Amino acid sequence: MFPETIETDRLRLERLTRDRVDPRDLYAVASDRSPTVDEETEYLPWSPLATLRDAEERIAEFERRWDERERAEWVIRPREGEDGAGEFAGTAGLICRWDRDLVSPAVWLRKPFWGRRYSGERADALLAVAFDRLDVGVAAVPIHGENDRSYRAVERYVERHGGRYEGLLRNHAGRYDEPADHHRFSVSRAEWRAADGARTAVRVTDDGD
Structure with a gap:
């Protein structure tokens, strides 16, 4: 169902599995060993990894949810010609809520x-995968109420694809067991197709090649 790899002009997204990502490499960038991890995850719904075992379990969980068609997770790597080509730049995900005809894109990008x-x-x-391949009706993007950087980034691409800002949902989610407000943006399949000029070239493959 989900493509193993996705390529854009500057990025290559590869399915996040133990075959492609050594748990030790994930631990190095997603734990307190990374000096920037606290800043990177300040508004994300997960905390830095505490142990190597946590990294192993996180990858295994991504594999399980992929197989059960609940969530797709890819590692982001800059392509050749980019500064840091081939490095672990972060992760990209699609959280699927099939009963609502809805997906939520997710991202963690290293500083x-x-x-x-x-x-x-x-x-x-x-969005191309969600609407062209998965044929989902709506993509919804929640953002922590205090995350101004992500708000501006999401606002740009949602507007580019014909979507809309839906408002601030108060105490909509939690962060470190504390309630948090969420901004919500969304793009429908119809809006995305109408904004045809905003599309970019995307290449997907199912075998990792």
């Missing part, structure tokens, strides 16, 4: 790769 508009390019690719 050395901020400021390049990779998040928007990743979003362009995931």
Whole structure:
């Protein structure tokens, strides 16, 4: 159902599995061993990894949810010609709520790769997968109420694809066991198709090649 790899002009997204990502590499960038991880995850719904075992379990969980068609998760790597080509730049995900005809794109981008508009390019690719391949009706993007950086980035690509800002949902989610407000943006399949000029070239494959 989900493509193993997705390529855009500057990025390659590869299915996040133990075959492609060593748990030790994930632990190095997603734990307190990384000096920027607290800043990167400040508004995300997960905490930095505490142990190598946590990294192993997180990858195994991604594999399980992929197989059960609940969530697809890819590692983001800049393509050749980009600064840091081939490095672990972060992760991209699609959380599927089939009973609602809805997906939620997700992203974690490491700080050395901020400021390049990779998040928007990743979003362009995931919307293409959601609407062209999965034929989902709506993509909804929640953002922590205090995450101004992500708000601006999401606002740009949602507007580009014909979507809308739906408002602030108060105490909609939790962060470290505390209630948190969420901004919500959305794009429908019809809106995305009407904004044809905003589409970018995306190449997907199912075998990792």
